[in-house]
Amino acid sequence: MNSTGFEISFHKRLQGQGRHFELDIQFSSTAPRTVIHGPSGAGKTLCLQAIAGLLLPDSGRIVFAGQPLFDSSAGLALPARARGFGYLFQDYALFPHLNVRQNIAFGLRRGLFNPPRAASEASVEHWLQAFELQPVAGLKPAQLSGGQRQRTALARALAPQPRALLLDEPFAALDSALRERLREELAELLDRLAIPVLLISHDEQDLLRFGQQRLLLREGRIVEVG
Numbered sequence: 323m324n325s326t327g328f329e330i331s332f333h334k335r336l337q338g339q340g341r342h343f344e345l346d347i348q349f350s351s352t353a354p355r356t357v358i359h360g361p362s363g364a365g366k367t368l369c370l371q372a373i374a375g376l377l378l379p380d381s382g383r384i385v386f387a388g389q390p391l392f393d394s395s396a397g398l399a400l401p402a403r404a405r406g407f408g409y410l411f412q413d414y415a416l417f418p419h420l421n422v423r424q425n426i427a428f429g430l431r432r433g434l435f436n437p438p439r440a441a442s443e444a445s446v447e448h449w450l451q452a453f454e455l456q457p458v459a460g461l462k463p464a465q466l467s468g469g470q471r472q473r474t475a476l477a478r479a480l481a482p483q484p485r486a487l488l489l490d491e492p493f494a495a496l497d498s499a500l501r502e503r504l505r506e507e508l509a510e511l512l513d514r515l516a517i518p519v520l521l522i523s524h525d526e527q528d529l530l531r532f533g534q535q536r537l538l539l540r541e542g543r544i545v546e547v548g
């Protein structure tokens with residue numbers, strides 16, 4: 323039994339517009355940082371969504387830290403909010419009508435942890451400071467730079483103290499200079515937080531920086547583990 327990382331084995335068939343796509347995912351991981359990489363269209367985002375609870379597999383098991391989150395044979399499918407993961411979407415999915423502070427606070431009010439108001443405010447201030455977002459705390463996402471948007475989304479994912487972080491191409495929306503800087507910043511931050519990370523990317527540099535364990539995904543299957 324792997325009681326610290328992911329134990330994943332599931333199947334999902336998606337059908338749409340005369341095409342179909344099959345995901346048949348099997349891996350287990352104990353490394354603090356795992357990268358799933360592979361070409362565009364390989365199924366990386368769908369795989370991460372299934373682990374997060376945003377996509378329901380047809381069958382199989384998804385276990386984290388020894389706890390089953392999905393088990394088709396037992397009729398178990400925990401909803402996303404009960405899985406305790408922080409999730410960073412490829413386009414960050416910030417709420418456009420909320421400012422930076424409100425975006426970060428959102429997960430605290432709605433989340434599993436539901437802390438008292440004072441603790442929630444302290445946590446938001448902590449993350450504003452940690453990511454140097456105080457000067458833009460009152461701005462809406464459309465008024466932010468790419469890097470500020472990414473840091474806001476990361477702060478929102480981290481504020482509820484998730485037990486693991488799921489990152490979908492965290493640097494893809496950034497220009498190359500900023501991408502390198504934020505990659506370094508995030509790697510250092512994650513070292514300090516000691517929180518398990520599952521990251522998907524098709525960028526070789528992400529693989530080098532984050533890929534303690536590397537899983538190559540092709541056509542819906544993990545074909546290489548390194």
Ligand SMILES: Nc1ncnc2c1ncn2[C@@H]1O[C@H](COP(=O)(O)OP(=O)(O)OP(=O)(O)O)[C@@H](O)[C@H]1O
Pocket residue numbers: 336337338341342343360361362363364365366367368369524
């Ligand atoms: N609802 C759906 N119905 C049918 N096929 C789908 C559906 N959603 C995604 N797909 C297909 O599944 C495949 C995998 O998509 P996915 O977004 O997971 O790829 P990816 O590896 O994350 O790609 P990228 O690196 O470009 O983001 C694609 O071919 C996509 O067209």
